[in-house]
Amino acid sequence: MTEQQPPTAKNYDPSTFRDKPVSFVRRGGRMTPSQERAWEGLRHLYLVDVPHGRAATSVAEGATGDPAEIFGREAPLVVEVGSGQGHAILHAAQERPDTNFLAIEVFRAGLARTMIRAESAAVDNLRLAEANAPEVLERFLPEGSVDELWVYFPDPWAKARHQKRRLVNEEFAGIAARALRPGGLIRLATDWEDYAEQMREVLDAAPDFERAFAGDWAERYDGRVLTAFEKKGSDKGRAIRDLTYRRR
Ligand SMILES: C[S@@+](CC[C@H](N)C(=O)[O-])C[C@H]1O[C@@H](n2cnc3c(N)ncnc32)[C@H](O)[C@@H]1O
Numbered sequence: 001m002t003e004q005q006p007p008t009a010k011n012y013d014p015s016t017f018r019d020k021p022v023s024f025v026r027r028g029g030r031m032t033p034s035q036e037r038a039w040e041g042l043r044h045l046y047l048v049d050v051p052h053g054r055a056a057t058s059v060a061e062g063a064t065g066d067p068a069e070i071f072g073r074e075a076p077l078v079v080e081v082g083s084g085q086g087h088a089i090l091h092a093a094q095e096r097p098d099t100n101f102l103a104i105e106v107f108r109a110g111l112a113r114t115m116i117r118a119e120s121a122a123v124d125n126l127r128l129a130e131a132n133a134p135e136v137l138e139r140f141l142p143e144g145s146v147d148e149l150w151v152y153f154p155d156p157w158a159k160a161r162h163q164k165r166r167l168v169n170e171e172f173a174g175i176a177a178r179a180l181r182p183g184g185l186i187r188l189a190t191d192w193e194d195y196a197e198q199m200r201e202v203l204d205a206a207p208d209f210e211r212a213f214a215g216d217w218a219e220r221y222d223g224r225v226l227t228a229f230e231k232k233g234s235d236k237g238r239a240i241r242d243l244t245y246r247r248r
Contacts, residue, residue, distance in 0.1 A: 018055055022132055023082075023155055023167035024106050035112035042115040048102070048129045050140060057106045059135035067145055070127055071100040076147040079104065079179070081133040081167070082154055084227065086114025089150070091225045093118070093126040099147075101126045104133040134172060137179040144181040153229035156192040168199045170206070177208035180247040185212060187221055188243045191233025196241035209245040218242040 031039065048070055051060040068074050076099045080089045083103035093101040103126065105111050111128050118126050129136055137149075154167045168188065176186050186209070190196050196217070203209050213219065220242050230240060 018058065021165045022057075023134075023157070023165050024057075024132075031109045031112055034116070035109050038112045038116045038119075039108065042112075042119055046115050046118060046126065046128045047111070048127050050129050050131045050136065052131070055132075057130065057132045059131055059138075059140050063140055064142070065140050067100060067102075067141065070102075071125065073100070075100045075125070077102065077145060078148040078150065079137070079141070079146050080150040080152070081137075082151065083110070083114065083128075084153075084229065085110050086117060086128075087227045088152055088225050089126065090114060090117050090121060090123065092223055093123045094121055095223070097125055099125065102129060103127070104129045104131060104136050106130065106132060133167070134175050138175045141179050143178055144184075146179045147181060147184050149176055149180055149184070149186045150224075151186065151188045152224060153190055153227065153233070154188075154195075156190065156195050158192065166195065166198065168195070168202060170202055173202050173206035173209065177206065177247055182247055184247045186245050186247070187218075187224070189221075189224060189230070189240060191230065191236075191238040191240050193239065193241070196243070199243055203243065203245045206245075208248050210248055212244040212246040213242075218244040 048065060050065065051063040052058050053060045067077050078092065078099055079102045081104050083089050083105045084107070086103055089101050089103045103114060105128065108130060111130055114128060151168060157163050157165045180186065188199050190199065220240070221244065233240060
């Protein structure tokens with residue numbers, strides 16, 4: 001069980017009990033009755049038991065998880081950060097039954113929708129974690145345990161005064177490098193040009209990563225399905241930028 005949240009004012013900010021900004025403002029939000037039912041009825045199948053600290057989406061000090069135990073088998077591990085409604089990871093889990101997939105998301109209604117789809121697709125190589133992704137990568141997962149890390153359409157935090165909330169920054173590069181095995185890949189996509197440039201600057205400068213693409217941007221990754229966020233960006237005429245880096 002998660003700890004009770006402190007006051008649930010509409011503008012409740014989950015960074016209240018953290019000493020640094022997080023890349024999301026509110027978790028939860030209202031769930032529909034069918035999402036509520038899915039959450040109650042399916043979470044024992046899909047949800048990883050991540051012990052939380054004082055902030056409800058935090059990872060408790062010293063909490064660790066063993067992927068072989070979580071999935072009941074040893075297999076390559078793909079982790080998606082901010083999986084939203086789970087379209088990309090569910091598709092991949094169906095396509096690649098020999099790989100384990102972990103979706104990390106703080107938006108409970110999105111996790112519930114992912115569970116509903118996973119159940120109807122009878123997928124058994126997908127697990128979900130309701131937690132702040134950097135903390136999962138930094139301490140919950142063992143060092144070098146991730147083969148691929150996906151960051152697709154992270155919240156852009158477009159206003160200058162909000163940019164400190166962007167997920168992909170120098171600190172995140174270090175956290176991602178810790179979680180990835182040598183030779184593992186981080187794949188990113190965004191429709192915000194200046195965020196794409198920030199991602200590239202950060203990862204170009206990160207000593208543990210090297211480019212896995214030639215030219216200015218990576219090719220669109222075949223394994224990435226079109227999500228509502230990508231479609232919205234394209235419909236507004238924004239270029240979609242992909243980046244891929246290899247853990248040295
Ligand atoms: C713009 S949406 C994109 C969702 C999905 N990747 C897609 O392409 O459809 C960004 C998602 O990241 C989630 N998110 C933001 N910061 C997060 C964090 N620190 N840990 C886990 N999830 C996070 C948000 O809740 C939101 O669902």
